[in-house]
Amino acid sequence: MRGSLILSTASRPSPLPSPRLCPTDVGQGVSVLQTVEIRRSSGAQLNASTVLITGAARGIGLATAHWFYARGWRVALLDKDGPALARAMDQFSDAARVLALHHDVSQAAQVQDALARLEERFGRIDALINNAGVAVFKPILQTTFEDWLFVLATNLNGPFLCTQACAPLMQKTGGGSVVNIASISGLRASTLRVAYGTSKAALIHLTRQQATELGTVGIRVNCVAPGPVDTEMAKQVHTAAIRQDYHDVIPLGRYGTVEEIANAVGFLCSAEASYINGQVLAVDGGFDAAGVGLPTLRRDAAGDTG
Numbered sequence: 001m002r003g004s005l006i007l008s009t010a011s012r013p014s015p016l017p018s019p020r021l022c023p024t025d026v027g028q029g030v031s032v033l034q035t036v037e038i039r040r041s042s043g044a045q046l047n048a049s050t051v052l053i054t055g056a057a058r059g060i061g062l063a064t065a066h067w068f069y070a071r072g073w074r075v076a077l078l079d080k081d082g083p084a085l086a087r088a089m090d091q092f093s094d095a096a097r098v099l100a101l102h103h104d105v106s107q108a109a110q111v112q113d114a115l116a117r118l119e120e121r122f123g124r125i126d127a128l129i130n131n132a133g134v135a136v137f138k139p140i141l142q143t144t145f146e147d148w149l150f151v152l153a154t155n156l157n158g159p160f161l162c163t164q165a166c167a168p169l170m171q172k173t174g175g176g177s178v179v180n181i182a183s184i185s186g187l188r189a190s191t192l193r194v195a196y197g198t199s200k201a202a203l204i205h206l207t208r209q210q211a212t213e214l215g216t217v218g219i220r221v222n223c224v225a226p227g228p229v230d231t232e233m234a235k236q237v238h239t240a241a242i243r244q245d246y247h248d249v250i251p252l253g254r255y256g257t258v259e260e261i262a263n264a265v266g267f268l269c270s271a272e273a274s275y276i277n278g279q280v281l282a283v284d285g286g287f288d289a290a291g292v293g294l295p296t297l298r299r300d301a302a303g304d305t306g
Contacts, residue, residue: 055132057084059231063258080104105158130159137192155199175218177269211278227284251286
């Protein structure tokens with residue numbers, strides 16, 4: 001059917017990770033330096049921070065896995081695409097610090113099983129990256145109820161199920177961080193994405209709901225909304241003409257990279273972001289900020305300032 005497409009993204013280490021700050025650290029007489037010393041005395045491997053990334057076999061998810069792995073974290077990669085997950089695992093040399101979870105985030109029982117395996121292997125979880133996503137790109141009146149349910153099951157139910165499963169385990173070690181991967185399509189409406197855009201807008205609000213309640217137990221929840229990024233999905237969807245259209249309306253004049261998205265995700269999970277909670281970070285080259293700015297006027301302005 002013309003205009004229709006169904007896609008899925010489910011796309012030297014430091015000796016010690018940076019200490020994670022949470023509300024339970026405040027007022028208990030434990031400094032950051034003391035926290036580091038406690039970790040050293042207990043053994044780095046025992047207390048190494050652990051992250052779970054969904055949709056980790058490719059694209060943004062895999063780049064994010066590399067970001068955490070390079071900084072000494074233990075990384076659990078979850079994806080429903082078994083062969084792609086196996087290929088992704090081959091990219092990590094230290095098998096003791098990585099775990100493959102071949103599960104589907106839209107299935108509650110599978111999420112619970114994944115968390116049980118993670119806890120058995122690593123004993124803790126400090127960060128959750130809800131990245132798994134699917135898309136159906138069709139005109140609105142050609143989008144079926146089955147299409148709608150398919151997209152929301154992964155893009156909205158998945159982050160809800162994973163966070164519900166991870167939060168109790170995070171609480172055992174004093175808190176943690178959750179980052180939901182939404183999209184610029186959750187901030188700006190566009191054509192052919194009634195299910196996808198709506199699911200991402202709902203995920204943005206879910207982020208705020210989670211941040212409001214889980215913040216009280218030391219779990220920060222934030223959201224990254226990528227703009228156009230050079231992923232496999234984008235390469236399948238965006239023709240040369242579409243890519244030029246995006247270049248014309250993005251102030252930075254280019255697509256983002258998966259590594260740039262991973263940098264933002266990693267920052268939100270770091271101690272440097274310890275007071276950031278319930279926020280949406282658009283990593284989009286200025287696409288959302290530009291609104292309906294006309295490319296011709298922007299080019300003229302650039303010429304005047306050059």
